Amino acid sequence: MGNTNKLEIDVNGARTSLAGLDRQGLADALGHIGVPERQRRMRVAQLWGWLYVRGVTRFDDMSDVSKELRAKLAAAYSLERPEIVSEQVSVDGTRKWLLRLPKRGHDMRAPEVETVYIPEADRGTLCISSQVGCTLTCSFCHTGTQKLVRNLEQQEIVGQILLARDRIGDWPGAAAPQDGRLLPESDRKITNIVLMGMGEPLYNFDNVRRAMSVAADGEGLSVSKRRITLSTSGVVPEIGRWGSEAGTMLAISLHATRDELRNELVPINKRYPIAELMAACRSYPGVSNARRITFEYVLLKGINDSLADARALVKLLAGIPAKINLIPFNPWPGTRYECSEWGQIEAFADYVNAAGYASPVRTPRGRDILAACGQLKSESLKTRARDRVATQHANEPDVVG
Ligand code: SAH
Numbered sequence: 199m200g201n202t203n204k205l206e207i208d209v210n211g212a213r214t215s216l217a218g219l220d221r222q223g224l225a226d227a228l229g230h231i232g233v234p235e236r237q238r239r240m241r242v243a244q245l246w247g248w249l250y251v252r253g254v255t256r257f258d259d260m261s262d263v264s265k266e267l268r269a270k271l272a273a274a275y276s277l278e279r280p281e282i283v284s285e286q287v288s289v290d291g292t293r294k295w296l297l298r299l300p301k302r303g304h305d306m307r308a309p310e311v312e313t314v315y316i317p318e319a320d321r322g323t324l325c326i327s328s329q330v331g332c333t334l335t336c337s338f339c340h341t342g343t344q345k346l347v348r349n350l351e352q353q354e355i356v357g358q359i360l361l362a363r364d365r366i367g368d369w370p371g372a373a374a375p376q377d378g379r380l381l382p383e384s385d386r387k388i389t390n391i392v393l394m395g396m397g398e399p400l401y402n403f404d405n406v407r408r409a410m411s412v413a414a415d416g417e418g419l420s421v422s423k424r425r426i427t428l429s430t431s432g433v434v435p436e437i438g439r440w441g442s443e444a445g446t447m448l449a450i451s452l453h454a455t456r457d458e459l460r461n462e463l464v465p466i467n468k469r470y471p472i473a474e475l476m477a478a479c480r481s482y483p484g485v486s487n488a489r490r491i492t493f494e495y496v497l498l499k500g501i502n503d504s505l506a507d508a509r510a511l512v513k514l515l516a517g518i519p520a521k522i523n524l525i526p527f528n529p530w531p532g533t534r535y536e537c538s539e540w541g542q543i544e545a546f547a548d549y550v551n552a553a554g555y556a557s558p559v560r561t562p563r564g565r566d567i568l569a570a571c572g573q574l575k576s577e578s579l580k581t582r583a584r585d586r587v588a589t590q591h592a593n594e595p596d597v598v599g
């Protein structure tokens with residue numbers, strides 16, 4: 199089991215956190231400290247409830263676990279979540295956490311990622327990261343200017359859900375956080391999860407799959423698979439596998455309907471062009487009119503926002519059970535793109551609506567705290583990115599648009 203090895207290795211000698219492990223990972227962890235095989239199932243069930251129903255952060259709170267075992271667990275493991283460096287609250291209630299992760303292997307310094315909570319009238323969505331940075335370089339994405347540092351571990355992915363629940367008081371009987379900014383009861387619950395933070399989740403397949411199995415587990419965090427959406431830039435060979443092994447909802451970052459333009463906006467398109475991507479969508483396991491694929495389309499002024507583009511989009515998606523999610527471009531320091539004019543966004547949305555797609559324009563949330571799509575990026579790296587983009591501009595006079 200990969201989990202077994204991970205439990206043994208920790209370069210800093212820090213104790214491995216159990217918070218975020220799946221059942222197999224917990225069983226292995228118990229095995230490591232000498233819990234006999236025949237007891238493990240029962241012990242895993244106990245831990246599961248404490249970790250994922252109650253959200254406890256101390257072994258001592260696990261009142262039905264024997265004192266002796268609690269001591270053994272505490273000596274070998276922790277229940278830590280990723281460390282919160284900062285928490286920002288937007289005027290619209292969106293919250294963004296900057297998290298610091300422990301250094302591993304070849305990390306030069308402690309990596310950082312971001313998690314965003316977006317409360318809405320009928321739902322609360324948590325947008326989580328799957329990698330530190332991203333190996334892909336979509337030209338309109340802030341994260342894409344940051345080099346990949348590493349994949350997130352299973353605990354670091356689930357840990358984002360746990361700490362968000364800690365901070366917004368979303369555990370049964372949870373006490374209000376000290377800062378007095380607790381959201382009203384009706385807004386509290388995290389009902390949906392989107393893998394739309396930093397990173398390309400299909401390039402961290404196993405950790406993301408295990409983490410989502412923990413999130414979806416009906417005896418624990420209980421976020422149903424229909425309320426979990428994985429967004430991919432189009433890693434075609436992994437799409438079908440994700441559908442059959444994880445079975446969550448799928449979102450595709452499409453953004454262009456012609457290969458020539460998509461090659462530029464979403465460079466992975468050069469490897470897996472649009473026709474192959476559409477074929478993978480058509481055969482996505484479980485796809486139906488009740489389980490549609492979301493196509494994300496960021497509207498970039500003068501680049502992909504004409505009515506001809508809207509027509510091409512509708513034509514391309516014909517025959518695929520689809521939803522269209524139009525995203526006004528969220529600018530970030532140093533970008534060469536601009537958000538489409540509001541009138542143009544409306545005209546585009548009207549066309550797509552008239553063609554039979556409910557196509558909500560995704561209202562940008564948390565813009566004041568740079569928490570909107572594609573703006574995620576650790577504070578500490580911003581200066582460097584600005585420099586980099588400025589250099590790029592100087593060297594590349596053929597800026598699109
Ligand atoms: N790597 C995955 C998931 C993270 S990005 C993917 O690309 O799908 C989540 C969504 O935000 C994607 O649709 C992405 O294209 C979009 N996005 C990135 N930068 C953006 C920006 N500056 N403005 C609006 N949307 C952006």
Ligand code: SF4
Pocket residue numbers: 332333334335336339340341342343395396397398431451
């Ligand atoms: Fe990576 Fe997604 Fe950003 Fe592209 S849009 S660079 S795949 S995070």
